[in-house]
Amino acid sequence: ILVTNSGEAQGTYYHIKYMSAYAEDYHFQIDSILQEVDSSLSIYKRYSLISRLNRGEQLKTDTLFNTVFLAAQKVFSESEGSFDCSVTPLVNSWGFYQDKLGDSLVIDSAKFLSILPHIGFQKIQLLRDSLVIPKGMSLDFNAIAQGFTVDLIARYLETQDINNYLVEVGGELLAKGLNDNGNLWRVGVDKPLEDIDAYERFQFILDLEDKALASSGNYRKFYKKGGVKYSHTINPFTGFPAQNRLLSVTVIHDNCMLADAYATAFMVMGVRRSKQFAKLHPELEVYLVYTGKDDDWKTYVSPRMLERIIN
Helix, strand or coil, rough: EEEEEEEEEEEEEEEEEEECCCCCCHHHHHHHHHHHHHHHHCCCCCHHHHHHCCCCHHHEEEHHHHHHHHHHHHHHHCCCCCCCCCCCHHHHHHCCCCCCCCCCCCCCCHHHHHHHHCCHHHEEEEEEEEEEECCCCCCCCCCHHHHHHHHHHHHHEEECCCEEEEEEEEEEEEEEEECCCCCEEEEEECCCCCCCCCCCHHHHHEEEEECCCEEEEEECCEECCCCEEEECCECCCCCCCCCCCCCEEEEECHHHHHHHHHHHHHHHHHHHHHHHHCCCCCCEEEEEECCCCCCCEEEECCCCHHHEECC
């Protein structure tokens, strides 16, 4: 019997479907997991572990924090610094955590450059359960926490002997087994457009078999100033929003947390480096949408991803 749970979490929405022999509903337990993640990793909650560590409180880290920190460290290293969870001071100074963006922003290169010495994930250390974070630095796991939450919920469902499910939090998802019609879970990924046409909204649709999928793009969260489009993905090397031809990235991997992190890394790395990286990492399947020389849309799809796509 198909059970569906949905709600709000982490500033976005979640939708979870699973096949339960006795129609058991795990909504309450799922909400508990979401609250646990918030208590550890949400920079929007003043009481969370990460917020308190960022304020310089001397606290022991927990298992959730450690798992995400080590995954962030792995992707930081593999992406040669393109994925950097220490960019918070820059994101703040660009105003991306505020609701109203745009007119109030003063683009002050000197200010952004003065923040750069406080950026660099390699300067932050985790020694067992103690975080060593230099003064003036702070951490933000927004680009990896949703994928991690998806993995946690999926793992919980499996402890309850549920092996057919689709877990989605904020667009990052993990599918296992079959849906209520006995078919693979079918998912669509939106075109990188500000305004979505309900009839032609999908860039592609695919069958997701026992894999995680995460997307990242610059087409919804950005603002314009003086005719220039500033995206919400910050380049940790320049202090400015990433400016390259990529419009959106979709990554398929066994692990949603890593898919989430790689998708963000690629948005900073740009088209050429992302293609090279994907070829060196066959465990990743990648779909890139980017602009060509004449502003026309182009796509790059890795071979294994191509096999999954229905249309």
